[in-house]
Amino acid sequence: MATLKACSALVTGANQGLGLEMVKQLLEAHCSKVFAGCLDPDGTNSEALRELAKKHPSVITIIRLDADDPCSVKESAKKVGSLVGKNGLNLLVNNAAIVANGTVQTSSIEDMKNTFNTNVIGPLLITREFLPYLRTAAKASGTPGMSCNKAAVINISTLGGSLSRMPSVYEQFPVLPYCVSKAGLNMLTVLAAEELKADEILCMALHPGWVKTEMGGEKAPINTRQSVEGILSVIGSLTEKQHGGFLDYTGKTMPW
Numbered sequence: 039m040a041t042l043k044a045c046s047a048l049v050t051g052a053n054q055g056l057g058l059e060m061v062k063q064l065l066e067a068h069c070s071k072v073f074a075g076c077l078d079p080d081g082t083n084s085e086a087l088r089e090l091a092k093k094h095p096s097v098i099t100i101i102r103l104d105a106d107d108p109c110s111v112k113e114s115a116k117k118v119g120s121l122v123g124k125n126g127l128n129l130l131v132n133n134a135a136i137v138a139n140g141t142v143q144t145s146s147i148e149d150m151k152n153t154f155n156t157n158v159i160g161p162l163l164i165t166r167e168f169l170p171y172l173r174t175a176a177k178a179s180g181t182p183g184m185s186c187n188k189a190a191v192i193n194i195s196t197l198g199g200s201l202s203r204m205p206s207v208y209e210q211f212p213v214l215p216y217c218v219s220k221a222g223l224n225m226l227t228v229l230a231a232e233e234l235k236a237d238e239i240l241c242m243a244l245h246p247g248w249v250k251t252e253m254g255g256e257k258a259p260i261n262t263r264q265s266v267e268g269i270l271s272v273i274g275s276l277t278e279k280q281h282g283g284f285l286d287y288t289g290k291t292m293p294w
């Protein structure tokens with residue numbers, strides 16, 4: 039892993055897939071505080087996360103966080119804020135998302151609304167509510183420039199949100215509601231980067247590759263370990279040069 043140093047981090051959607059693997063690898067990277075955002079901390083889907091947190095109670099805190107529910111987002115931010123104190127929160131990873139199949143001819147209004155809610159409005163509200171703690175971390179760092187060790191928002195996006203790349207794989211992946219929402223997340227990233235540059239809070243979008251998870255399916259060529267090793271290596275080496283950018287898990291620039 040590159041240079042991701044001891045820090046505090048919040049990962050949303052941390053009970054399975056890429057989110058759970060990020061929590062594991064942040065722990066291995068000796069991150070001092072890892073907040074695992076979770077839709078249903080008591081659910082059967084969260085057993086692996088609960089087990090991990092039980093083994094590392096001084097590092098991992100499970101935080102109930104439903105990206106679709108503004109009250110839950112507010113509550114989770116308040117809780118994390120009280121736990122990070124004067125050091126603030128260094129790293130926010132907006133990872134939680136849902137996928138929905140569909141084309142122009144078949145996508146339902148419900149799927150369009152649900153994907154937009156979870157994949158765009160969720161990260162917007164989460165970024166807004168956690169901003170005070172990111173600002174605290176940026177100020178507390180006392181170092182110039184931008185980095186994930188200082189204060190950063192990483193939005194987990196996808197090639198599916200790339201206007202120039204998605205059409206060529208649309209036939210293979212007819213997931214229009216998901217792609218439209220992730221294109222929205224990309225714009226959110228660019229505008230957040232514009233808005234937060236004065237605070238020296240790094241914002242960027244990251245494509246994790248096609249990964250074997252519930253969302254990625256069994257045919258995906260890489261596993262969560264490989265993807266997250268790449269992701270953490272990339273985000274550990276980010277500076278203000280990548281602010282407002284879109285990279286994949288190998289560090290390659292993605293076209294918008």
Ligand SMILES: NC(=O)c1ccc[n+]([C@@H]2O[C@H](COP(=O)([O-])OP(=O)(O)OC[C@H]3O[C@@H](n4cnc5c(N)ncnc54)[C@H](OP(=O)(O)O)[C@@H]3O)[C@@H](O)[C@H]2O)c1
Binds near residue numbers: 103
């Ligand atoms: N896997 C891939 O090939 C791939 C490719 C490109 C991009 N991505 C992106 O990578 C990220 C992680 O995907 P993944 O493959 O790990 O998917 P996943 O295994 O389906 O996990 C998605 C996570 O998001 C959570 N979630 C869903 N709705 C939520 C909500 N309203 N509030 C809070 N959490 C919510 C899920 O919680 P529950 O388990 O409780 O439902 C789950 O923990 C996503 O942003 C996805 O778009 C994945």
